[in-house]
Amino acid sequence: MFQSIKKWILGLTPPQALALSYLGLSLIGTLLLKLPGASHQPVSWMQALFTAVSASTVTGLVVVDTGTYFTLFGHWILLILMQCGGLGLMTFGIIVIHLTRGQLALKHRAALRETFNHTGQGDVRRIMLWAIGFTAIMELLGTVFLALQWVPEMGWGKGLFYSFFHTLAAFNNAGFALAADSLTTYADNPLVNSVISLLFISGGIGFVVIADIIDNKRFRHFALHTKLMLVGTLVINLVAMTVILVLEYGNPATLAALPDWGAKLWTSWFQAVTPRSAGFNTLDTGALFPSTAFFIMGLMFIGGGSGSTAGGIKLSTFIVVLLATWAFLRGQERPVVFGRGIQLDIIRKSLAIIVISLLCVSTGIFLLTVTEGGNFLDVAFEAVSAAGTVGLSRGITADLSVAGQIIIIVLMLIGRVGPLTIAFTLAHTRGESIQYPAGQMNIG
């Protein structure tokens, strides 16, 4: 019995294993959150399932207030779900196999290489251990720095846990906060703003990028993927910050209500970087102008880095598609950037990711408009947020019908496992031809 289950598990293709492990984690989380000690007041099965999926897929959409509904035990359950879902269940699965069997099968090495977008020939085990080490260090540092704010404010016990919880949620781009208005209280606090945004940007840019930076130190020595991610992240964040600052400057419900330029700049920065795909907020997302909300929907669709805790189609996919389009217009055979060409197969994969993601998101929006009444913009925003595992909401999550909650749950799962991975599984290909949304760039 145990042997046959083990055999069945080892026989799964990587995308099947990935999809099943997120489903499994969500179901275990649901059971744990239903335990009497997990919540102050009873939560329904639907509320528990929604919360567990949201935490496992590191989204952060909530139907009940995280801080007041769940106990300390409940919060620890969420922390474990977020950490497992963020760093990648597959990593853990492979570590377990690694530890129990002493060595990594070649096909698992290949899968792991793709999970971490590591297209070079380096040692996969090193990258994997490295990712875990980096996570531990960042989460330790994040907790310490945030404690400087929250221990004086709340005392040692609550302050430290508060710091740890938000550090972990930030690094894993999970968006869960213990206050009902997320981090709005700290909208103009430089420490909270800088530590939290540094955590989710470093967690969301991709481990291979961080490893490349630490290994090679100089920009010109970096891999193409690393260069594009660094420049792309800088450009998109600064453009987004400027756009949001300009659009919201006259909004009496957001920037115009803030007393000074420091607060206006910090909130513009935070609202610009959180959609890709941290999910915290320091302004009322529902009070943003429709233009800003639509712009943020674009950022949520793009998302973060491949092989990271972030979601979306990934910034690298977006850049490849823009470069491929530009190259086509210029009559060039293939896009060339930073002196390197981008392989045709990467372009075909990017096209597939864009098409499948658009179909998923459009279908999600369409189904939600059928099941939910209310404002179309709010509904569309919710669907894009779920599919990008972002967690921002214009305030309709708690009011969703059961059908609407199920749609959001499915979108979160698809968003975290990756629409392309799901599509591969549905197209019945063999394990060896599977390629993840990660591994966008041809290096060398």
Add this chain to the structure above:
Amino acid sequence: MFQSIKKWILGLTPPQALALSYLGLSLIGTLLLKLPGASHQPVSWMQALFTAVSASTVTGLVVVDTGTYFTLFGHWILLILMQCGGLGLMTFGIIVIHLTRGQLALKHRAALRETFNHTGQGDVRRIMLWAIGFTAIMELLGTVFLALQWVPEMGWGKGLFYSFFHTLAAFNNAGFALAADSLTTYADNPLVNSVISLLFISGGIGFVVIADIIDNKRFRHFALHTKLMLVGTLVINLVAMTVILVLEYGNPATLAALPDWGAKLWTSWFQAVTPRSAGFNTLDTGALFPSTAFFIMGLMFIGGGSGSTAGGIKLSTFIVVLLATWAFLRGQERPVVFGRGIQLDIIRKSLAIIVISLLCVSTGIFLLTVTEGGNFLDVAFEAVSAAGTVGLSRGITADLSVAGQIIIIVLMLIGRVGPLTIAFTLAHTRGESIQYPAGQMNIG
């Protein structure tokens, strides 16, 4: 002076000539509509410009009521603008060159071949003359059949003109109607429904498809492009009709208000086929459920056939992208359909069309949300309708701000000239490397 203008015109690349000719037609139309005899009451420059661009780009969005504002002379101006804009200004330009110089330069033959999506080696002149002949026959037949309804109703003079006007607007997918509620009065009229929808489907499927059908008669002898367009049109129309019927069945403002199944079926059919991109309506578009409106936005984005009077990214582009994605998922080198492979270059071009169209439409929606207050769905619907040269509206056109009207004008022009054509012009490529949105399929 005349010689140098002629030299300058002959030196333009085809996309430059196309863009300039639509601009020119619109400006001439504006001046004509400002003539005192064109309207019963004075129209502003902005109203004249908007109407002229809408007619020239065969869109059909209106800021003033076509039937009551303009005189018979004004209606004739609109007819000429629609016919020029629909059949393709380029065709007329090339005919003029052909007639004045006795022969067609090779590069103009190539341009014409692409305009009509005629990738084979057949005689271009034949296709061109053929398109004009087909147009004349269809418009004659359409007028005769519609006259059966409208001459008894309105008398010979008004009835004949009414029939001619709507025939021409339908075949050119121009969407202008003489009643303020479009064809809502005839929502359950089998004659009007069938003649009008047959006209805009045959005008919008692409002349090369019609020519292929008449030349080769049997399905298995048709070119790949023809097969895909025929099957694709049938499938998308039937699916859309079913979806709209199901969604709107319970809507008291649309289908539920209709007395019998005949009316429900005709209106479902009409609302399913008009978004790609005829622009007439027989139900109040603003009263459709948000889910239906969002679904119709998808249809408007897809649009009709290449080298036709329709707009959008074109059904063939949509099919190619779906096939390429499916082939990628199946691990196939390139998509194969009806026993023929689709060339890589076609896939790259489809990717470029999708990306540029999405960027145009998104930018349009974004800018409109900045300039216009009001419902986000209505604003987004308006932008997609303009960019797809569809002409359906949820009722906000007349209330648009001046900035909003300018955005819609620019979207209509981009939509008719083709986002890819504009992008080519902006990317400063030479004439010989230009490929139009037409010419999607590799035949043979």
